Amino acid sequence: MPSAQHPLKMEAAALSAFLKQAFPQFHGEILSVTESASRVRHQVSAEHLRPGGTVSGPTLMTLADVALYIDLLSKIGPVPLAVTTDFTCHFLNKPAAHTAIEAEARLLKLGRRLAIGEVYLYSEGVENPVAHVVATYSIPPQEKV
Amino acid sequence: MPSAQHPLKMEAAALSAFLKQAFPQFHGEILSVTESASRVRHQVSAEHLRPGGTVSGPTLMTLADVALYIDLLSKIGPVPLAVTTDFTCHFLNKPAAHTAIEAEARLLKLGRRLAIGEVYLYSEGVENPVAHVVATYSIPPQEKV
Amino acid sequence: MPSAQHPLKMEAAALSAFLKQAFPQFHGEILSVTESASRVRHQVSAEHLRPGGTVSGPTLMTLADVALYIDLLSKIGPVPLAVTTDFTCHFLNKPAAHTAIEAEARLLKLGRRLAIGEVYLYSEGVENPVAHVVATYSIPPQEKV
Amino acid sequence: MPSAQHPLKMEAAALSAFLKQAFPQFHGEILSVTESASRVRHQVSAEHLRPGGTVSGPTLMTLADVALYIDLLSKIGPVPLAVTTDFTCHFLNKPAAHTAIEAEARLLKLGRRLAIGEVYLYSEGVENPVAHVVATYSIPPQEKV
Numbered sequence: 090m091p092s093a094q095h096p097l098k099m100e101a102a103a104l105s106a107f108l109k110q111a112f113p114q115f116h117g118e119i120l121s122v123t124e125s126a127s128r129v130r131h132q133v134s135a136e137h138l139r140p141g142g143t144v145s146g147p148t149l150m151t152l153a154d155v156a157l158y159i160d161l162l163s164k165i166g167p168v169p170l171a172v173t174t175d176f177t178c179h180f181l182n183k184p185a186a187h188t189a190i191e192a193e194a195r196l197l198k199l200g201r202r203l204a205i206g207e208v209y210l211y212s213e214g215v216e217n218p219v220a221h222v223v224a225t226y227s228i229p230p231q232e233k234v
Numbered sequence: 235m236p237s238a239q240h241p242l243k244m245e246a247a248a249l250s251a252f253l254k255q256a257f258p259q260f261h262g263e264i265l266s267v268t269e270s271a272s273r274v275r276h277q278v279s280a281e282h283l284r285p286g287g288t289v290s291g292p293t294l295m296t297l298a299d300v301a302l303y304i305d306l307l308s309k310i311g312p313v314p315l316a317v318t319t320d321f322t323c324h325f326l327n328k329p330a331a332h333t334a335i336e337a338e339a340r341l342l343k344l345g346r347r348l349a350i351g352e353v354y355l356y357s358e359g360v361e362n363p364v365a366h367v368v369a370t371y372s373i374p375p376q377e378k379v
Numbered sequence: 380m381p382s383a384q385h386p387l388k389m390e391a392a393a394l395s396a397f398l399k400q401a402f403p404q405f406h407g408e409i410l411s412v413t414e415s416a417s418r419v420r421h422q423v424s425a426e427h428l429r430p431g432g433t434v435s436g437p438t439l440m441t442l443a444d445v446a447l448y449i450d451l452l453s454k455i456g457p458v459p460l461a462v463t464t465d466f467t468c469h470f471l472n473k474p475a476a477h478t479a480i481e482a483e484a485r486l487l488k489l490g491r492r493l494a495i496g497e498v499y500l501y502s503e504g505v506e507n508p509v510a511h512v513v514a515t516y517s518i519p520p521q522e523k524v
Numbered sequence: 525m526p527s528a529q530h531p532l533k534m535e536a537a538a539l540s541a542f543l544k545q546a547f548p549q550f551h552g553e554i555l556s557v558t559e560s561a562s563r564v565r566h567q568v569s570a571e572h573l574r575p576g577g578t579v580s581g582p583t584l585m586t587l588a589d590v591a592l593y594i595d596l597l598s599k600i601g602p603v604p605l606a607v608t609t610d611f612t613c614h615f616l617n618k619p620a621a622h623t624a625i626e627a628e629a630r631l632l633k634l635g636r637r638l639a640i641g642e643v644y645l646y647s648e649g650v651e652n653p654v655a656h657v658v659a660t661y662s663i664p665p666q667e668k669v
Contacts, residue, residue, distance in 0.1 A: 091652065147295060147296035150292060150321065174324065175465050176291065177322040177465075179320045181633040182633065197653065203464060205465075217633075221640070227493065238507065322610075326488040370609065466613045466615075467610070468611045
């Protein structure tokens, strides 16, 4: 399994502050940001549930998208115009009811124009992942000063 | 382009009622349900926006998931345990700011165990789609009575 | 359903000649190239079959990749360095045994750096598609002369 | 990262024999099959090349499909009717020219009806992967004797 490492341009604290400003509607928590991966945790509340008390698919996809965005920014710095171009999610196991979700995101490729990463999503404390995501981000050309 | 038709087991009104009960947090509106496709509209409010006033990717994916679920239920009836197993979204064009999103969903295959469908998402009144989704639903075995 | 039209920069005959040179191992036939879509046909021989006489998944994916590449080149001209960056295939119905496959490819987006398209694959003469593909191509920056 | 283990129902030698019979056109070599992953190697010859001497995308996808099928069979036994239902490939780095490709495949989920797995593809001896695949297989109901 690949384990590429990329030097950090932003640490967890700076990312939290950036996120709070750019995405005030996101209420997750950055657990860790390293050269190889980022971990994000999202408390689950009533609005994220499907019938049966389980977490909805779109809630999982939202968390994965944010976690990968965080991991990307930690390696390229605060480029707010990086946008998702494709996003593929496979739902693997039913999330545990009323349990927070953790996302572990890392980059498979960090190019000049495109970054591709994958995310495993877990119900907190459960070993088997609930979902897997792979997605591409388009990185806008940086202006030279 | 394929244009399969499947007899309706639920009409738009029944689907709206079902949705309101099963997914109270969803605030979209079913525009039409036919044998070949379903159209759903979602008003965009502040919580769905990214910086710049555009609609966020997860908001688009949520709407696509619901629209395809509606189209599926219209053909198989109220089976609440049908679940998404994979979901692939390509983001095509930046959504218009502060404009409602419309989803047009239809099934590419309706099998006994799996249904596969695709969704085009549009900013209301704009010709080019903002996103395309293809996804699979797993249909639980129906108990024979 | 979207129906974007893009002016042609290469016609079917020029594309056939280009393909024969760049991909001598491809033995398909371009049926038509228009401003909205391209159709390609691939005769099926023993090497493409799975047990049971049906066409293998990789054979379908190969044809879809070529068909979309042809449709892209017809709109941007002979840029041999355009490369696939992601490729998602859903297998819908078992292909008819010993029957040629037809691909219908069209672009969902033609940007300056990325093009995204979709392909429906059919067993010749059968209405329901056997597979659906959506894929992204990265277009290298063109040198200005 | 998940590391699920599943007891083996077929070892590498039996898989090679099965493959030789069911897919005589496949010329790869099974390097290893364990409870957590399978590794397959594919020599690259002229027919698999794109202009520039690099391995074509469809060649990579074919190898990934076979590698995941092998890993699945090693865990469920010789079920020839297991079929791919979706297949998503991200192309990460240009493969090294004239170099064999290795695939490392493992299951993310092994259910009764569906199995989902992922594959990393490498140019032999190169650390960064050239492609990543995630795919679903539908497992036909087993007849009880």
